[in-house]
Amino acid sequence: MKEQLISILPLMVLAGSALIVLLIITFVRNHLLINLVTMLAYMLAMLSIVKLAGNGFSRLWFFSSSGFRPFILILLLFASFIITLFSYSYLEVHAINKEEYYVLLLTASLGACSLVMSDHFIIFFLSLELLSVSLFILIGYLRLTGFSIEAALKYLIISAASSSFLLLGMAFIFHIQAV
Structure with a gap:
C-alpha cells in the first residue's frame, strides 16, 4: 500500500500545502511567507515526481502514473x-x-495534476471541475475593471454548458459499453 500511495504523492503534497496555506492565512497574513510556502510546495511536488519515477510507475484507485504523465x-x-x-x-x-x-x-494546480493522472471518467470530470472553478475565480480575482468580472461570468456559463455536454457524452459511452 505504501508503494501505491507514492504514486499520488504529488497530489497529496499539493492538497496538503493548500490546507497549510489556508491555515497560515488564518493566523498570519504575510504575503512573502505564503509565497515562499507555495514555491516550496511546488518544489516538493516536483521532487515527489522524481521519487515516483525512481520507484517505477503504478496505479492507485482511479489514478495512474505511467507513460508521459510524470513529464x-x-x-x-x-x-x-x-x-x-x-x-x-x-x-x-x-x-x-x-x-x-x-x-x-x-487548487488549480491540484486540479490540473489530477486531470493528468486520472484514469477514470469520474476523476477526470471532478478534476476538470476543480480546475475550472479555480480558474474562473482567478479570472475574476482582480476587480480593477468590470472586464474581469464579466470574463469570469462568461467562463462560468460556458463551463457549465460544456460540463453538461461532457456528462451527456460520458453517459452515452457508459450506455454503449453497458457498464
Missing part, C-alpha cells in the same frame, strides 16, 4: 512555480487580498 506533471508544476515567482511583485502592486491568490493557484 507532463513536472511541466505543469514548473509553470506554476514560475507563475508564483512572478506573481509576487505584481500582487504587491495591484491586489488587495494577495494571500488567497496562492490557495487558488494551488
